[in-house]
Amino acid sequence: MRFFLKHSLILLTVLLTVSLTFGQSLQTDSLVVKFDRFRRTDYIEKIYVHINQSALLVGETVWFSVYAVDGSFHKGTQLSKVAYVEILDKNNVAVAQAKIALNNGLGSGSFYLSPLINAGNYQIRAYTNWMRNQPPSFYFHKQLTIINPFTSLERKKGVSVDKKIIAAFFPEGGNIIAGVTNKVGFKLSSPDGKGVASNGFLLNDKNDTLAQFSPLKFGIGNFSFAAEAGTVYRAVIKTNEGYVTYPLPTVKPIGYALRVIDNKDHFEIVVENKTSTNWPSYLLIHARNKIVLCKAIESTGEPARIQLHKTSLPDGICTATLFDAMMYPAAERVLYKHPTEKLTINAKLNQQDYSPRRPITLDIETSSPANLSVSVYRLDSISIPSSSTILDYLMLSSELKGVVESPEYYLSNDPHKEAALDNLMLTHGWRRFNWTDVLDGKKSEKKFVPEFNSPIISGKVFNENNEPVANILTYIASPSKAPRVYTSRSDAAGNIQFEMQNFYGPRKVVLQTNTKLDSIYHIQIDNPYATDFIDSNSDDFQLNTSIKNSLEERTVAMQVNDIYHRASHEKFSHPAIDTTAFYGKPDEKYMLDDFTRFPVMEEVLREYVVGVVVRKRRDGFHFMLVDHPSKTVFSESPFMLIDGIPFFDEDEIMSFSPLKVKQLDVMTQRYYLGYNHYSGVLSFRTYNGDLGGFIPNKHALVVDLEGLQLQREFYTPTYDLQKNRETRLPDQRQQLYWNPKISTIDGKQQLKFSTSDLIGNYIIEIEGISTDGTPGKSRTIFAVKNYNN
Incomplete structure (x- = not known):
């Protein structure tokens, strides 16, 4: 009998273990399936815009190159064929807008900066129609400084500067849990969003000082402390106006603690179960909508430690999410792996220094076939190279919440960058979806459709009472030598959509119904540009008198170029389109x-x-x-x-x-x-x-x-021949070269352009992405000197 009972207990234990293991396997499999289903139905696009310079004068031109990629592999998007690019002022009013044609995710365009534009800090904003289904924080944003030299250089008097410090606290994993050591990230910033260097200390409700802290970089840092249930904690920050107190998030008496330790070649993920149950939890690690790891974690009473070697991770940002036994997200942490694969771009000049009006040969080599854009311009106190490039944007900024200050720092060789990067992960982590939608299999509603082929013009049909009307046939056309007519029948909500093929440049468009049958109806068209915006906290722009000499020189150069070379700057290339009427060959x-x-x-x-x-x-x-x-x-x-x-x-x-x-x-x-x-x-x-x-x-x-923007041709004279160099026409070009469409199919490309009359230091900025989705950048300096020969 004892023998039978003993073996029955052993068998029961084995069966329970197998059952529990099988149940855990089912949970992880279910999580993977649901996440994969969500990934396949929620295609993500990103956009990066390379501009020729980050600061320009009115009367000059913004040249830009658009890189639209899928969010997972950073390869050229095959979904959208149109990008929307805007220049927004501090009130989010557009001073320039354009629809840019995309081919395999690549496009380019330009904006002439009218003298009517006020001086200020503006935002270049870009997105696709499909991206409008996400909040505007997912759009591309980049600051552009526009200077109007015809306004006063005097700094405005009586302008007060808000010195208030804004403090925000971010517990690692999402919550402060009692009974464990909690790491808390913090960010101290001014009202304009810039990081602030200040000191602070942590107090409990007995006014005991538990920790002192100060930011490491850009107002961001962290501190650790052991939290107790029922205790209220607060941080005290030193400001120019005294000390300011900020409450910390409430301590959770039970929950899951999730910590990440960076051990150079691997991450150690520590999970502590501080709940009243011993049920398993589930760890899911994903990066750019791709699953890296899904693992069940046993609750043994001791912290669980998972070793995650960095070679098993994709480059860039990964998110670790911990689910409880009921598959509810309980904790989350963002981690970063430095890119191991980079697009190497080597730029080699035929010489280092040049005289004015001399030809330049630039040989470009890339480590793999790539699409690049190249900007060559003169460095002065106005033109400062941009602090953000396609490399840090795609691999860092585009995956983080809010504006990342000086993103290029985190990919530099600074010895403190790793600690600063971990602080950034603590304070800027986010994801592009809601876990409830993923686990419930809920498809998010898409108001905006992808533009697979060409721009879509949408609108609505109303009757005489301004009520939407269904099932009304509508027509849209533009007077042309190559007739094109498009039709759309209104849906139940009165909505209509027209896919406008070969629709370029400014056009007069006629929308109508069959007025002989239904003249009581009228049509309203939608704004094709996004009308939701991120918060703008930029200060009022003030011209600094230190740039006076550079500004005067640039202003003269701009006016000289406008007088002598205006016609060359107003040339546009027209795409080769079918001029046959839409009905084909007539009978x-x-x-x-x-x-x-x-x-x-x-x-x-x-x-x-x-x-x-x-x-x-x-x-x-x-x-x-x-x-x-x-x-x-x-x-x-x-x-x-x-x-x-x-x-x-x-x-x-x-x-x-x-x-x-x-x-x-x-x-x-x-x-x-x-x-x-x-x-x-x-x-x-x-x-x-x-x-x-x-x-x-x-x-x-x-x-x-x-319609789609026509391509402005970049003007660059050639000085190969002596007679061309001896022309008396002044050449005051500050922007020597711009080319948004460089392709290195075999890893090589050669470019030719010429110097102008302006001496000084020049920079060659090259940005781009390989055909397999790897971004890269390159910067090279050369000089133009007057050798008097």
Whole structure:
């Protein structure tokens, strides 16, 4: 009997162990499956914008290159084909906006800075339409200083500077837990968000001093203390106005403590269960939507220690999330692995110093095939190289909450950078999703659709009572020599969307319904740009008198270039697009200059347009086209157009002067446009493709819209020949070269440009990303000297 009981207990223990292990395995598998499902349905995009300089004058041009990548692998996005780039002032008012065409995630553009722009610190902001489904903190932001030399250099008097210190505290793991040693990150900042160096100390409710602390870098630091349940803790910070007290988060009597220790070649993750149960917990480590580790952790009464070798981690930021037995996120910590794979960019000049007006040869070599952008400009007290590059943005800033001050520092060789980086992880950690959505399998609603091919113009149809109307067919077109018409039928909420192909530059656009059937409806179009913003805490911009000499020199150079080279700066390249009308080759085409000209449209249609039958009745004119395939006549009116703009009233067509029409196209068969069909097409095309002065129907909405930005050509003279160098035209270029589209397919590329008349030190800034998603940067200095030869 004892033998039987003994072996039964052993068997029961084994079965319970197996059952528990199996249950834990099911939990981890379920967590992995749910996270992977979420990842596959929630595609993430990031954008980085490389600008030619971080400080410019009005009258100069901002040149920029756009890198749009997927959030997981940093390869060029295949989802979006349009990027939105803006320059915003301190009130989030746009002074410049553009839609930039993307090809494999790459695009470029420019903004001429009008003299009407006020001096100040502005923000370059960029995003895709798909990214608008996330908060604006996920958009790209970068400061751009614009100086207007025609404003006073005097510093404004009476401007008070807010010296208040803002303190924030971030317990490691998320909570302060009683009974363990808690590490707490802190950030001390001024109202403009800049870090502040100050001292502080930690007190309990008995006024005992438990710790003293000061920030290590940029106002960020940490301290540790053993917390007790029921005790209230506060931090006291020394400021210019005395001492200020800040409460710490409330101590949790029970919970999970999560600590991360950086041991150079590996991270040690320490988990302490301070709950009343011995149930297991689950650790999930993920990076850029990719799972690194999912592990069940037994509760043994002692801290669990997980060794995580850095070679097993992807480069950049990882997030460790601890779930309790009920799969509720209990603690979280962000950690960082320095990039081991970098795109190496070597820039080699054919010499180190140059005379004015001399050719320069620049050889670029990359460690792998890459797409790069290159900016070459003169260094002065205004033009200071940007503190942020594509490397630190993609690998650091884009994954952290809030603005990271001097992000390039964390990738430098400073001996304190590791400790500073750990402090940054404590204070800026975040994630791009809600764990509840992931675990519940909930799909987040997407208000904004990706623009797979071209810009989308959206809007809404209303009736005379301003109520949205469903199932109304709408049309959009722009007067053109290459007619294009797009249709959209309103959904249940009255929404309409048009995908505008080959839509470039400023255009006049006509939106309408079939006014002959439903003239009571009107259309409103949506703002294509995002209308939500991050908080802006920048100070009022003040010009510093120390830049006076550089400013005067730059101002003269800007005006000289404007006078002598304006035409060269106003050249735009037009993309090669199909100029065929949307209906293709017409069945009948009439070049009206080949026939006897009639002053009245009725005579033209009756006399020599074979495929059109004209009838005049009491209610006006009616057109009926011959259906050649069936050898019959359509009973309904054809689809009528002037320069691509639909017209639904034959009387309007008849009132148009045929002397302004160059060509008449006729489709003598049933024509399908989208899901709609028409009894043929009758298309009038004027000489200039501009409606010839004809005004669309009064019920139509006529608006000016910007399509994709046309590419401004960067002007650079060549001085290979002596006669070119001897020209008397002044060359005051401060920006010697800009090229947003450098491709090193075989790892090499050679560039040629020339120096100007300006002597001084110049910088070559190269940024880019390899075809496999690895970012890189390079900076090279050279000099232009006057050797008098």
